[in-house]
Amino acid sequence: MSSYKVKYHKNSVLLLAMAGIPVFFISLMFYFLFNIPTPSSELLILGLTVLLVSVIFLLLIWVKDTQIFVAAKVSLDDHGITIKLKRTAFLYRRSLFFSSWKNVDRITEMFDNHNGGFFYQIAFKSPNFVINLGALKNADPEAHQFFKALQYYQDHKITKETFGPPEKPSFSLGM
Numbered sequence: 001m002s003s004y005k006v007k008y009h010k011n012s013v014l015l016l017a018m019a020g021i022p023v024f025f026i027s028l029m030f031y032f033l034f035n036i037p038t039p040s041s042e043l044l045i046l047g048l049t050v051l052l053v054s055v056i057f058l059l060l061i062w063v064k065d066t067q068i069f070v071a072a073k074v075s076l077d078d079h080g081i082t083i084k085l086k087r088t089a090f091l092y093r094r095s096l097f098f099s100s101w102k103n104v105d106r107i108t109e110m111f112d113n114h115n116g117g118f119f120y121q122i123a124f125k126s127p128n129f130v131i132n133l134g135a136l137k138n139a140d141p142e143a144h145q146f147f148k149a150l151q152y153y154q155d156h157k158i159t160k161e162t163f164g165p166p167e168k169p170s171f172s173l174g175m
Contacts (some may be wrong), residue, residue, distance in 0.1 A: 004146035007119075007134045008072035013091045017063055025056045066156065067091050071136060076149050080104075080120070080155070083131070099124055101157035107150060117143075120150055 080100040119134030135143030
């Protein structure tokens, strides 16, 4: 069994956080701005607006860096893939996940325009969701080994087509 340290995130969590948090806090900002007494100065309103927008911006950066993109330990073997988050994050309910290779629908290598590197997107059949695994900062040699191992399992363990009745995939969630 080979274990690797990678950066983990789900697209659905990223989308939810990047859309939901600003909508909530902008609504809160408008609530405060509309409840300011009418004879307030324009400078006070402008200052409060700048302050609240800055807080939203900093909160989004903090959520992205600490709650969406989290460090994880991924173990690969002939039975399947195990993902264990290094620390708990309030946006992820489970910190331990195992799936057999039969439950993996596809593995796709993607280019990350933001960081200039590659990451792998793994789609699971049951439950149906997609995760992204990329290199941690300053961990390129380990990430390269991980990507090589993942490609091996993709080539040898993931069935491209199945004939006959579908098998029930092996899947477990741990806490």
